[in-house]
Amino acid sequence: MAELLRLDSLLSLGRPPGWPVAWRDGQWLSFADFSGRAAAWQQAFAASPGRDWALYLHDSFDFAAALFGAWHAGKRVYLPADVLPATVARLAGQVDGFAGDLPHTQQPLRPLAPSRPTRWSSLDRQAQALVVYTSGSSGEPVAIPKRLGQLFDEVETLAACWEGELDGAPVLATVSHQHIYGLLFRLLWPLAAGRPFDAGRLAFPEDIVAALAARGPAVLVASPAHLKRLPRTLPWQTARPGLRALFSSGGPLSDEALADCRELLGQAPVEVYGSSETGGVAWRRRDQPAAALWRALPRVELSCEDGALRVHSPYQGGGDGFLTADRVRLGADGFELLGRADRIVKIEEKRVSLGALERLLLDSGLVEEARVVALPGPRLTLGVVAVPSAAGWRCYDESGKRGLNGRLRAALAGAVEPSALPRRWRYGWALPLDSQGKTKESDLIARFDPRRPSARLQARSEESALLDIDVAATSPFFDGHFPATPILPGVTQLEWAVLFGRELFELPADFLRLEAVKFQQVIPPGTLLQLELGWQAARTTLSFRFSSAAGQHASGRIVFGGPA
Template sequence: MANFISLERLLFTGRESTFRVAKNAGQSMDYDNFIKEVARWYHAFSLHSGHRFALYFNDSATFAAALLGAWHAGKCVYLPSDTLPATLQKLQESTDGFAGDVPAALSPIAAANESVSNWQVLDLNSVMLVVFTSGSSGEPCAIPKKLSQLVSEVAALEACFGKQSAGATVLATVSHQHIYGLLFRILWPLSAGRIFDTERLVYPEDIAAAISNASPEATILVASPAHLKRLPEQLDWLAQSLRAIFSSGGPLPAEALPACRNLLGSAPFEIYGSSETGGIAWRQRQQDHQTVWRTLPGIAIRVENETLFLRSPHLSNNDWQASNDRVTLTPNGFELLGRSDRIIKIEEKRISLSAMEQALLATELLDDVRLITLPGPRLSLGLIACPNEAGWCLIDKQGKKALNQALRHALADSSEASALPRRFRYTWALPSNTQSKTTHAALLALFDPRRPEARLIERSKDAALLEIDVNAGSPFFDGHFTTAPILPGVAQVEWALCLARELFELPAAFLRMEVLKFQQVIRPRSQIQLELKTLSKDSETMLTFKFVSAAGTHASGRIVLGNPA
């Protein structure tokens, strides 16, 4: 068993040159090669006078080497969750440079061919990382982290879960660009001496393949609730090699637990915390009634007026900090009652969005639901829901308005008429980013009149079929044309790319368009189907789309995407 080395002394202490650090597709990276990569990044960052650098890498081993190289060069690393233009533009205002898989126009730092013979112990009091909230209630906020905070989190994880995870290879569905993924799939394995897989498991089918490829070696799975809700059935015969499963980034629905227990052999260790607070508590629900959370080592809690207060070495100081969660204490820990920041006022009436969502789920017409406040002169609510089979059946038989009315009726006894949802959107899944977080901005985007209202009919790893009711009120029809409106070709391409990005993980950069054909016009109130297929080859991903209806093919084409060059 490898010895545990605290992060600040990781390179100073070192490991055997042949010690396995990471692997990908059966190829391993030993400590000797890893440390050479760290040295190359150390020299690259040392050549720059700036202090703040944003890192974004697809490969976890390269990311880990660049991160340690930057830290040992005295730099503070900013951790963006994506490379979208808006994200990069904001980072340009707050950082001195970039490294990794970002556009060449940003002049990213490249590793230099140098070596290092003597590594120093890092300063625990230095701010070495800036992470960002998910923006669940607005714009993401930057959160600075001292190295001591990260060291304490890693030590707590090892103290609590080290025995279950000893000697196992770390597989992950979550990105290292978020604090959960960074801790569980990079920093903790590096300190504990566990191998981590450098590739993120994007699709549920990838989980089965990764566990199979790792066999007979033991594995642990670091996952999000979104992936654990959609486990492939072929996992059951592989579960014996899984030592532990971790889930964080959002609540794990109780209905996902039976599949986890049956297919993975055990309930996940659920981690409760946030980017701001770090890890707070954990639980493992081997039976559905086990709802109590236990605090992680070093965490002190108290409750005032149902609000959870905590004191933690993962925070920037030793003061008591109020959370946004309501809890009740139990003999062995605490139970969560909901978020206090989801209480709003509409016409001077206090409304609990969480309570309303629970009432909506009780209709047994929905798999998931979220209520948000909509911008406008008067505060109003928008409802985004994922209907279940009964919900979609109601829409098919009586129309969308029938489901709208059924949901409003379910709230009528407990909510004032002024607090009932005014606008509705139905989709196959709540939008989520690479950290499996559903942000306020992503939910609000579903009400953009330019976005088509689509229903998912079929889906596989690389293909999907959707049904679209073409809304006559779409702004794309404005001025195109007054007497006989038709949907412009540019709107059709935008719809295809927009929906494809919601269904598949696609490269950020648009490279070119190929074999584009417009054969029949699409008119308002049409019902059409959209066929999507993806194919990755070398560094490019081809997205093929086709709009069809009973009248035949309306349009087709191929969009070529790639990572920024």
């Protein structure tokens, strides 16, 4: 096991040049590679005016080098969760520039070939050098500034708690480094401990099995969203021996997912409770029935205020602590989470608990997951985004969407006044998730955009997907196209291919060109379409084909790219 290095002196003290820092596509990347890449980024940032820079990179090794390069150039780094147009537009008013894998329209900064040797000094631990964002699960993301000392102290706490169990094991991850949990667990802690990490992210359960089988003893950094989708059909017996430790954060792991972890992965995860505002707060490992309570991390003090948890932690801004929106039962041995305190809305002057409605929907047996959201408008109404169970899909197939809506409204009827029942329903194959595995309220509300078609995923792999799409006659895309004989515009078909392509695959930011696009047959209102998607990562090309009972309607390829 390597000596734990202070991250403020990571580059000034360093490790031997050949020390493995990461691996990419089977190739090891050394500390000399890391130091050289960080120098290239440091000189690029140093040559660029302005203090505040938004940084987004898919590759974790390149991201780590860019992050330390920016810090050593005296820059403050903003970490966006994605580079969607709305995110980039919001950031444009907050930062002086963009760096990394962003659309070329933002003229993102790229590393320079170092023109001189870099003399590294220690970083200023008091510098407010990082801005992270809340997940936006209950509203717009909020910027949270962090001092370097807060981050580095938290890494030392994590190492004190668990480094002895890891014994130098390398790190695999399903979560993104663009969030505080991924940043700490898959990058900063391994860098300090001298444990190498995978430069890529494991997007599918098949990737987890293959990586654990190939890598040997390894640490897996995951989220509940990934751990609750472990197919039993995969050869987990080949993966179990390769799992040294398992971490999960982003929300409590369900009992069903916990059972799958124990059976398929061979162990219960270390669940970490925290937030962007507070950093890590508490942990638990439910390897026995008595281990259900959350226990505070070292140096974290907890209290209860009007039923909600207040956190006093050196990893936050100080003051009177941070009052969370989590209701708890606090005891001498830890605390129990009782749900959110801020998910109460008023509908027709009636107080409605969104969490209670979600529990009733799950109890119906017709859905596997459900989120209730308050939809903006002249009159506040509730909407439900749900993933039907097998029984739910049978009801949908036999009685249509209206039939399933009715069954679920009946399940809620005894708990809420009729005027406050949800009025709008959306069904899909999964709740929308960001790269951290969290569901944001803004993404849920976007499911009610009339421009988004109703779609059902029939099959999916790393390289292909098959969807059924209901082309509703009420789609706004038929307006004016054409009044006498409405047909679906070709540009809309391209938009839908990209929309679902981005939800199912990790597509680069920039659209480059169309290839071999053909529109063979018009699509009238009410058509039930099949959309076949194929993703060739090596060529950054998304192929698409729309067909129905009437035959093939359109096909072609969409080529994407990113910064050179």
